Amino acid sequence: MATAEEGGSGTGTLGKAMDVLETVALADRPMRFTDVLAVSGQPRGTLHRQLSHLVQEGLLELRPDHAYVPGLRLLKLASASWARNEFRAVAAPFLDVLHRETGETVHLGVLRGREIIYLDKVESRQAVRMNSQVGNASPAYCTGVGKAALSVLDSEALEAVLKVTEFRRFTPQTITGRTQLLAELGEIRRSGIAFDREEHEPGIRCVAAPVFDAKRSLVAGVSVTGPAYRVGQTELDDWAPRVRQAAGAIMAELAARLGPQR
Amino acid sequence: MATAEEGGSGTGTLGKAMDVLETVALADRPMRFTDVLAVSGQPRGTLHRQLSHLVQEGLLELRPDHAYVPGLRLLKLASASWARNEFRAVAAPFLDVLHRETGETVHLGVLRGREIIYLDKVESRQAVRMNSQVGNASPAYCTGVGKAALSVLDSEALEAVLKVTEFRRFTPQTITGRTQLLAELGEIRRSGIAFDREEHEPGIRCVAAPVFDAKRSLVAGVSVTGPAYRVGQTELDDWAPRVRQAAGAIMAELAARLGPQR
DNA sequence: AACTCAGTTCCAAATAATGGAATTTATTCG
């Protein structure tokens, strides 16, 4: 039985199907049968049936050229997921305030395992266009929101995340070791503020604060992000109190709105 | 074997799991175990395991108050699906043009069964906010984009859609019968233009044109939408040629970009 | 025309899902 190979541990058929779906949906180009076969480690017959089922369910699409691409049903499901997310709804007005105060892009992200999933984003100009950022997953250890979120985990939960974190260097500033990350998290715990100084994307800086509920069943963060040419440490320090305040206000509202009845 | 009861026909375990997921994810409020039990028609033990697996996979979340809500993994998957959708990418610049020409909201929607799934939207003012519309599913028979899409189906494909369409009256203008719809589709085929005169939402009018590829493997539509107080038949007629032109341009680009290699 | 490679189908064996009933845990009411 050994240790779990991937997501599909304990969830039987569904887990295996989701592994295949994720492989195809998160690939950066359409995959053909053989491409999937190579990474999935499943026998031909099995994989073929799994892919057929995923296509029949509308989770994948099989193009005439035999390439598998993500299906439209994913969009439909996610749209409902986003539209009725209570946390997002509670936070939205505070994100707007923060955006108005700083004039820069504001993000809301939730911790899911070792990743931050962006739930919302408020930015200034530009034609409205469904933001490629919403729903995006980034590693927690090298983003402002991610580090803020990690800083409020208890040691057990943090350990669980660290165990599955692979430190990859995205920029010269990326944190690349456990020790370095732990030191920084200590600093964040003291100040209540996390910075991302071009650690994930070159030229992008950010200041973030953690948002969480009493039982740490929700661990998230808010951030203000901007391009390095416009945003220096001065600006980040300047915004820090406002970000912390927004985070606090969201938590207060969460406690009031979701606390009582749950 | 009788006729299929729901999505889960022929896809075994996955289909059943997706039925449960969709029930919960598309409900308009959090459902508890018993709520799901009532609609799913599954035995207690079976449903419980299905829900557990969905939770373990991150497709659903189980809140402390025993309510099931859509999980974050859906967002992550859909984000990738949207970001790398070739059709959307091809159409985007033409939607922008259409928006600039009309000043009103522009939609791009794809036909999936009896539904239109909105893939993109361009609108004017308002703080950028992930559009609740993107990923939204609306019935095809009562929306501009939907009727435009239906008008280009061959009789066999159209019949298949009609067979599963339930005519529901959303407004006084909603089309409520097969005959009425067929007559209107005939008109749309002649003119190449579909109107929605407050048929889906009161106070909302729209003009749409079909977009499709040679083999009808992709059937979609573009539309310009506006509030009735600002948009009368005059405006709709005025925009019709531009909408048709945008649709044509998208099809030409599709043929050029996707035709050769597929 | 023979060959190769990608994709698809087949079916006995292995595995996971099923579902009725019992058990535990929450919630309501006196």
Added chain:
DNA sequence: CGAATAAATTCCATTATTTGGAACTGAGTT
């Protein structure tokens, strides 16, 4: 507060589905 009721969860022999090796098909190539 404690009993009564409802909800959620666990159990396990039976049953249905998945599995996976191998054989088959067909498109593209030399």
